[in-house]
Amino acid sequence: MSITTSQVLGGNTLTTMIVIDFSTCIGFTPTGTTTLRMSANRNGTADIVYDGNTYKYVGFDVSGFRNEINGAPPKPTLIFDKGSLINNSDFTALWDQYSAATGNEFFDARGAKIQIFRTVNLSTTQQTAIQEYVVSQVNKMTKTTIEYELAISLGVDRLGNESVQTLAANRCSLRYRRYNSTTADFDYTDENAGGCPWNNPTTISDWSAVPDKTIRFYNRQDTEILAINKALDQCSYTVKGCQLRFDPNNDGLSLPLNALYSPNINPQKSGS
Secondary structure, eight states: OOSSSOEEOOTTOOEEEEEEEGGGOSSOOOOSOOEEEEESEEBTTBOEEETTEEEEEOOEEEEOOSOOTTOOOOOOEEEEEHHHHHTOHHHHHHHHHHHHHHOOSSOOOTTOEEEEEEESOTTSOOOOOOEEEEEEEEEEEBSSEEEEEEEEOSOGGGOOHHHHHHHHOOOOOSBOOEEETTTTEEEOOOGGGTBOOTTOTTOSSOOTTOTTTTTOEEOTTSOEEOGGGGGGOOOOSSHHHHHHHHOTTOBOOOOOOOSOOOOOOOOOTTOO
16 A cells, blocks of 8 residues: 555445554653544545544554564554655644654654554444554654554553653664774774674674765764864764764665664654
8 A cells, every 4th residue: 555645435445544642652741632543545535534533644554463473462563654744733733842842853752652443334433443552663764754663552551660661762772983082083892792883894784885974973962063073973872863874864774773762753844
C-alpha cells in the first residue's frame, strides 16, 4: 500500500484506523486536543466517520504484528507519510506545544499510546480487537516518511521505573571523538570498545560515505561551528546530533546510535 496516496473505500474495504493519545508522552504534558484519530482511507473525498468519531486522513502503513518463532514479542512499525502528517492541524499544534515546553525543535512522541483496529463495515462497530502499543523509538526518517517502532503496551499507568527509563532513553552511549590539544587532532575510541564511528579510522562499519566528516564541526547544542573552533566539537548524544553527522540530508540512512531511543526527529513543517 502506498502511504502517499489515500485509499478510497469500496465494497468490503478493510479500513485500518489508529488512535494516538499524546497525553502519555514522556517529557512534556500536552494540553488541548491530545487524542488524534487517523485513517489512511477516505470515504470518497471525505474523512472517515466511524462510531461517531472522525478519523482524519493521514497516509500510513503498519506491519510486523506477528510474534517471532522464539516467542519474542512483536515490534510493529508505523510508517507515516510526512506531508499528510504535517497537514494534520492537531498534530502541528501538539508539536508547537512540545517545542514551547522543551525548547526542542524536534517533536518527541516517546510514550504516546497507540490503538490500532480494523473494520470492513463503517456502519457497524464490528471490528478486530483493539491492539494497543506505545511509541518506543523512531527507526528512521526520510524526506517523505517517518518510521516509528512500537512496543506492546502494558498500560502506561503501570509502567515501572525500568520501563520509563527504557522509553525515556534519548541519549547515545557511544564515546564521541575528543579533541587533543597536544596533537591538535581528535582522539577516537574503537567501535568495538563503544566508540562512535564518526570518522573513526578503526570502525567495523562502513561509514565511508558520510559527507563532510572531517570539515564540519558541531558544538554540544548541535550548532555548526567554524574549523578554527573545532576544539569545541562535541556531540549532544541525541539522535538529532547523530542525524546531523550520519544522514544530514534525511535520506533514511541507518544511524549508529546503539541505545534504545526515540529520536527527537520531527518533520519540517513544510513537509519537505
